[in-house]
Amino acid sequence: MNTLPRIQGGLALKRHKPGLNTPVVNLSRPRTLVFPLIGYGGTALQPRVRVGQTLNCGELLADGIAASASGRVSAVEARPYAHPSGTWMPSVVLECQPCVTANTCESSSKPSALNLDLLRDAGLTGHGGAGFSTAAKLARHAAPSQCQGLIINAAECEPGIACDEALLMHFADEVIAGIDALIDWLQPQQTLIAIEADKHEAIKCLHDAIANKQYIRLQRLQPIYPSGAERPLVDLLLRLEGQPRLRRDETPLDRNRICLNLATAHAAGRIARGHAITHRLITIYGDRPCHARVAFGTAIETVLADTGNSPRAGDRVRVGGALSGYDLADISAPVTAQTNALSVHTAPSVQPSRPCIRCGDCISVCPVGLQPQQLYAYARSADDKGLDRQGLDHCLACGCCDIVCPSEIALTASFRHARSRRHADRLSDRDAQLANTLHDRHQARLEREQTRPTRQTRPTTPSEPIAADGIAAALERARARRKS
Amino acid sequence: MPASDSDRSPTARRGVDLALLRQDTGVQLRTTPATMRYVLYALVPGTLAYALLIEARILFTVVIAAIAAMAFEALALTLRKRDVIRTVSDGSAALTGVLIALSVTPLLPVWQLIVGAGIAILLAKHAYGGLGYNPFNPAMVAFAVLLVSFPADMSHWPGKADPANETVWDTVTAQTPRDRWRELLREQRHQHMDEKSLSSASAKTDDTVQLVAVGWRWSSVALAWLLGGLFLLWSRVISWQAPTAFIVTLALCHSAASVFGTTAFDPSMTLLSGAALFGAFFIITDPVSGAATARGRLLFGCGVGLISFLIRQFGSWPEGLAFAVLIMNSAVPLIDRLDTPRHPR
Numbered sequence: 001m002n003t004l005p006r007i008q009g010g011l012a013l014k015r016h017k018p019g020l021n022t023p024v025v026n027l028s029r030p031r032t033l034v035f036p037l038i039g040y041g042g043t044a045l046q047p048r049v050r051v052g053q054t055l056n057c058g059e060l061l062a063d064g065i066a067a068s069a070s071g072r073v074s075a076v077e078a079r080p081y082a083h084p085s086g087t088w089m090p091s092v093v094l095e096c097q098p099c100v101t102a103n104t105c106e107s108s109s110k111p112s113a114l115n116l117d118l119l120r121d122a123g124l125t126g127h128g129g130a131g132f133s134t135a136a137k138l139a140r141h142a143a144p145s146q147c148q149g150l151i152i153n154a155a156e157c158e159p160g161i162a163c164d165e166a167l168l169m170h171f172a173d174e175v176i177a178g179i180d181a182l183i184d185w186l187q188p189q190q191t192l193i194a195i196e197a198d199k200h201e202a203i204k205c206l207h208d209a210i211a212n213k214q215y216i217r218l219q220r221l222q223p224i225y226p227s228g229a230e231r232p233l234v235d236l237l238l239r240l241e242g243q244p245r246l247r248r249d250e251t252p253l254d255r256n257r258i259c260l261n262l263a264t265a266h267a268a269g270r271i272a273r274g275h276a277i278t279h280r281l282i283t284i285y286g287d288r289p290c291h292a293r294v295a296f297g298t299a300i301e302t303v304l305a306d307t308g309n310s311p312r313a314g315d316r317v318r319v320g321g322a323l324s325g326y327d328l329a330d331i332s333a334p335v336t337a338q339t340n341a342l343s344v345h346t347a348p349s350v351q352p353s354r355p356c357i358r359c360g361d362c363i364s365v366c367p368v369g370l371q372p373q374q375l376y377a378y379a380r381s382a383d384d385k386g387l388d389r390q391g392l393d394h395c396l397a398c399g400c401c402d403i404v405c406p407s408e409i410a411l412t413a414s415f416r417h418a419r420s421r422r423h424a425d426r427l428s429d430r431d432a433q434l435a436n437t438l439h440d441r442h443q444a445r446l447e448r449e450q451t452r453p454t455r456q457t458r459p460t461t462p463s464e465p466i467a468a469d470g471i472a473a474a475l476e477r478a479r480a481r482r483k484s
Numbered sequence: 485m486p487a488s489d490s491d492r493s494p495t496a497r498r499g500v501d502l503a504l505l506r507q508d509t510g511v512q513l514r515t516t517p518a519t520m521r522y523v524l525y526a527l528v529p530g531t532l533a534y535a536l537l538i539e540a541r542i543l544f545t546v547v548i549a550a551i552a553a554m555a556f557e558a559l560a561l562t563l564r565k566r567d568v569i570r571t572v573s574d575g576s577a578a579l580t581g582v583l584i585a586l587s588v589t590p591l592l593p594v595w596q597l598i599v600g601a602g603i604a605i606l607l608a609k610h611a612y613g614g615l616g617y618n619p620f621n622p623a624m625v626a627f628a629v630l631l632v633s634f635p636a637d638m639s640h641w642p643g644k645a646d647p648a649n650e651t652v653w654d655t656v657t658a659q660t661p662r663d664r665w666r667e668l669l670r671e672q673r674h675q676h677m678d679e680k681s682l683s684s685a686s687a688k689t690d691d692t693v694q695l696v697a698v699g700w701r702w703s704s705v706a707l708a709w710l711l712g713g714l715f716l717l718w719s720r721v722i723s724w725q726a727p728t729a730f731i732v733t734l735a736l737c738h739s740a741a742s743v744f745g746t747t748a749f750d751p752s753m754t755l756l757s758g759a760a761l762f763g764a765f766f767i768i769t770d771p772v773s774g775a776a777t778a779r780g781r782l783l784f785g786c787g788v789g790l791i792s793f794l795i796r797q798f799g800s801w802p803e804g805l806a807f808a809v810l811i812m813n814s815a816v817p818l819i820d821r822l823d824t825p826r827h828p829r
Binding site: 011013014015016159160318322323325327343345354355356357358359360361363364369370371373374389390391394399402403404406407408410412413 | 500501502504505507508509510511513514515516518519574576614615616617723771772774776777778781820824825826
């Protein structure tokens with residue numbers, strides 16, 4: 001416990017966790033809530049509700065999206081959503097009674113043990129950032145009874161995001177209750193909470209909360225960005241157990257390890273106690289840094305205004321941290337389960353990059369042992385074989401290479417671009433292959449029909465002109481067949 | 485919709501926001517121009533020692549070569565329609581010019597020096613696409629071209645470094661100090677073997693004394709290069725792999741050769757004379773034309789050490805570093821390819 005496990009690559013960034021010294025702000029719930037119909041990876045979701053329908057709190061609007069208040073669906077229409085492009089997306093608009101707090105949910109069912117259906121019906125998605133459906137994640141797990149390790153990821157390494165830390169500092173008991181509910185369901189052989197060693201306050205609260213729970217272990221990590229990324233974290237914990245690292249095609253579940261974000265575990269606990277997933281804790285960094293409980297569907301603009309962080313002219317609003325986040329084009333976009341931090345900052349000047357001088361600094365910081373500068377060269381020349389050889393699929397897009405690059409090259413952005421290009425290429429390849437197959441089948445069928453003429457084609461041959469009585473006879477036969 | 489939407493920056497983008505990160509965490513890493521500046525600073529002690537102990541003209545040639553290289557860089561950038569001010573001010577061209585001037589003899593005619601700078605910047609650098617794309621070390625390309633084109637002028641080294649001597653410009657030998665050493669020691673060995681007359685041996689003694697003096701001066705310069713190199717290592721501008729591998733390989737090769745009695749040099753002399761330490765810290769550490777990974781740099785340093793030993797020992801050139809570096813430069817794509825990340829698939 002005294003020596004922290006060594007982390008491969010990464011960067012020791014100065015701690016920047018705003019808004020931890022102030023009490024949690026409980027934001028009022030506005031009259032109008034907006035829920036973009038977007039699923040994991042930007043897929044469009046089908047709404048399950050119609051305009052004019054009244055809903056209870058917690059009812060599903062679509063797969064993975066629950067209503068965070070009771071109300072009436074006033075529209076299903078295109079609305080801005082939290083995305084750097086500023087495009088609009090079909091969203092469900094819910095009109096509800098305004099409420100002084102974010103988390104008062106009128107209807108709460110009886111507490112029950114967790115199971116897949118319960119999570120699915122509650123619409124729980126990961127609160128870490130990617131937003132993968134928790135039920136779908138756990139459904140992939142072959143045998144819940146064989147869970148070797150439940151890993152609660154409380155490592156929140158990115159500067160500017162502190163919502164998990166605040167959650168531990170203010171609601172440690174609720175978090176532990178959530179973890180207990182998960183343990184009751186999954187029966188893991190061991191449970192551990194991974195957290196960076198420099199979160200002293202949070203660790204103290206956590207210690208108090210698990211004082212009489214010997215089955216939950218605390219795994220301290222070096223405060224090195226990106227210690228909270230799931231795959232390297234699981235790799236690290238596997239290494240501590242003397243196991244080989246994850247293969248490229250393996251997920252932690254394939255090794256019977258279930259890794260959940262701390263806030264997700266907290267939300268799961270709320271579900272087990274019969275509550276709906278209605279709100280989350282968000283780090284807000286601006287004039288008045290704070291943490292706020294915000295109802296899902298609240299406009300980011302409202303959140304900032306209510307906490308006294310309204311942007312001034314020329315300010316930019318960013319979702320997430322400086323590394324993995326993005327700037328909003330439209331701040332009327334709503335808060336979703338994946339909104340972990342909002343920051344208001346002045347627009348700094350962006351310097352154009354210089355050419356790569358192959359200094360190799362990026363190689364030494366890559367947490368997954370890639371060679372970003374080589375990847376960059378291959379990405380620029382769109383060399384797919386080279387990208388594969390260099391392991392583009394392993395890239396976490398953590399941004400460490402961007403930070404150390406002396407030429408200030410947007411490496412991560414180029415990897416993201418290469419990835420989406422390859423994804424698009426693969427899709428169009430698949431479509432082309434499908435079209436090819438269909439064409440081949442069509443051709444084969446035509447050939448078959450030519451070599452083996454069917455019955456309909458025989459009478460049309462000019463050698464046998466159709467006689468009028470022949471038609472009459474055929475009609476007669478048909479009638480007789482119908483009668484019998 | 486925000487009221488200020490129209491004046492909001494349209495560059496809403498995803499990904500790393502370095503400016504914000506700096507504002508939040510104060511993380512400030514060295515930029516490429518700063519890297520070049522650090523290398524130039526690290527060259528100061530060696531250059532001063534060179535000027536004081538060997539030849540003051542070096543200060544003049546260094547400045548001329550740097551200015552010439554920057555002028556050629558500006559020319560190339562103008563022709564290629566690039567941002568001239570921003571790129572010239574990154575210091576990479578100036579550094580190339582300085583490295584050329586420090587590699588060649590300080591007595592080289594100025595026009596040849598300018599030709600060298602032109603070759604380095606135009607041929608070795610911009611013909612391949614400018615900074616970051618040159619497969620060969622520009623300074624070493626210039627050195628090799630000058631050595632092949634002007635062999636006589638290139639081997640015109642200051643022989644008498646005595647400031648009291650009025651004929652500083654007049655060189656006693658037409659070879660580098662290293663070359664002179666080799667010749668002398670070879671003769672001595674022959675004398676030992678032949679057990680020839682004492683008189684001829686004593687006739688050589690004066691020469692030896694003088695050469696030891698020259699050797700002492702060159703060694704001081706070499707130590708000044710080492711000082712600069714240690715500064716670069718300490719400030720993490722260069723990594724330790726390539727210089728260490730190079731020095732160790734060179735020392736091992738020469739030790740082995742001296743054990744087997746086929747060399748005229750002893751290892752310490754090898755390292756403290758000629759271009760060994762200068763090359764170790766300022767030439768083979770060029771990131772652009774060198775290997776990129778830690779293991780690759782070890783391999784690269786070993787290769788340069790081995791090849792330059794072979795050239796010194798068996799080749800016809802007194803100093804093999806330039807060719808060794810160029811040969812290993814051409815092997816860099818292969819080295820990079822060898823050391824691709826290994827991931828469990």
